[in-house]
Amino acid sequence: MIKAEHIYVSFKKENQTRLWGVDRQQVLTDVSFEVKKGECLGILGESGSGKSTLGRVICGLLKPDKGHLLFHGEPMGKRKKGEKKAVISVVFQDYTTSANPRFTVRGLIGEGLRARERREGISLNKEKEIDELLEFVGLCTSYKERLPHELSGGQLQRVCIARALAVNPEVILFDEAISSLDAHTQVQIMDLLKQIQKDKELTYIFITHDLTSVTYLCTHVLFLYQGQVAEMRSVEIIGQASHPYARKLLNAIFDVEAMGEEEILQQEELLCAT
Numbered sequence: 001m002i003k004a005e006h007i008y009v010s011f012k013k014e015n016q017t018r019l020w021g022v023d024r025q026q027v028l029t030d031v032s033f034e035v036k037k038g039e040c041l042g043i044l045g046e047s048g049s050g051k052s053t054l055g056r057v058i059c060g061l062l063k064p065d066k067g068h069l070l071f072h073g074e075p076m077g078k079r080k081k082g083e084k085k086a087v088i089s090v091v092f093q094d095y096t097t098s099a100n101p102r103f104t105v106r107g108l109i110g111e112g113l114r115a116r117e118r119r120e121g122i123s124l125n126k127e128k129e130i131d132e133l134l135e136f137v138g139l140c141t142s143y144k145e146r147l148p149h150e151l152s153g154g155q156l157q158r159v160c161i162a163r164a165l166a167v168n169p170e171v172i173l174f175d176e177a178i179s180s181l182d183a184h185t186q187v188q189i190m191d192l193l194k195q196i197q198k199d200k201e202l203t204y205i206f207i208t209h210d211l212t213s214v215t216y217l218c219t220h221v222l223f224l225y226q227g228q229v230a231e232m233r234s235v236e237i238i239g240q241a242s243h244p245y246a247r248k249l250l251n252a253i254f255d256v257e258a259m260g261e262e263e264i265l266q267q268e269e270l271l272c273a274t
């Protein structure tokens with residue numbers, strides 16, 4: 001469904017000392033991967049490994065220096081007029097700044113609905129849609145009068161998820177979308193995301209630095225290390241990852257080296273169940 005082929009991204013370095021030419025920092029090098037419909041790909045990497053840059057490339061906010069992004073085999077952005085579904089919707093980590101503080105919940109979700117009306121050439125009963133979306137993400141419909149600062153972090157992130165759903169996407173990209181929430185709320189939001197994915201047959205791309213949330217939510221994991229794909233695996237066999245960075249992360253959760261294959265599987269099941 002989504003295929004990235006040999007993506008390269010570099011940025012101009014600041015405080016250049018060269019007299020001519022431009023020094024560039026290579027951020028992504030030869031990144032390729034594929035996500036199939038209904039899968040959830042976790043992109044896992046340490047700070048500065050290029051996760052968000054890759055996220056920006058995937059959602060079309062940044063053009064790579066080299067490489068292609070294909071959606072159903074076609075270049076991204078080449079959608080025909082009147083196409084029913086949006087390609088991709090994004091939920092960012094910083095829900096406080098991604099939600100305009102002067103917009104009520106009605107206004108925030110309404111933005112997504114208007115985008116959908118324009119794309120699909122239809123007219124929606126927006127009040128009804130907003131109520132349904134709020135109920136769908138587990139919020140009371142009376143919340144639509146509230147401003148972002150009148151909601152908790154978890155509630156506001158639910159509103160951002162409702163806004164992402166309002167555009168009727170095929171794919172949702174979550175960029176560290178649950179990282180700033182407390183552990184209990186993170187689990188609640190991940191359960192909600194699992195439910196939504198099942199109900200709406202969505203494909204997810206989940207950018208994070210947290211391996212536990214990947215094992216909880218994702219079907220596949222891509223370990224990004226210094227801008228390169230270190231390894232990509234199905235989450236079911238994540239214990240077999242061999243790249244040193246992947247091993248380091250896995251060892252931080254359970255000492256894989258000390259366990260047999262059966263114990264690793266038991267631990268993974270335990271992680272997925274918690």
Ligand SMILES: Nc1ncnc2c1ncn2[C@@H]1O[C@H](COP(=O)(O)OP(=O)(O)OP(=O)(O)O)[C@@H](O)[C@H]1O
Pocket residue numbers: 011012027045046047048049050051052053054209
């Ligand atoms: N617009 C930009 N201009 C210049 N450099 C940039 C730009 N965007 C990102 N970078 C650099 O690219 C590198 C990767 O940044 P990126 O935000 O993709 O990493 P990340 O893995 O998402 O990190 P974090 O987990 O801390 O958010 C960093 O060194 C960053 O400074």
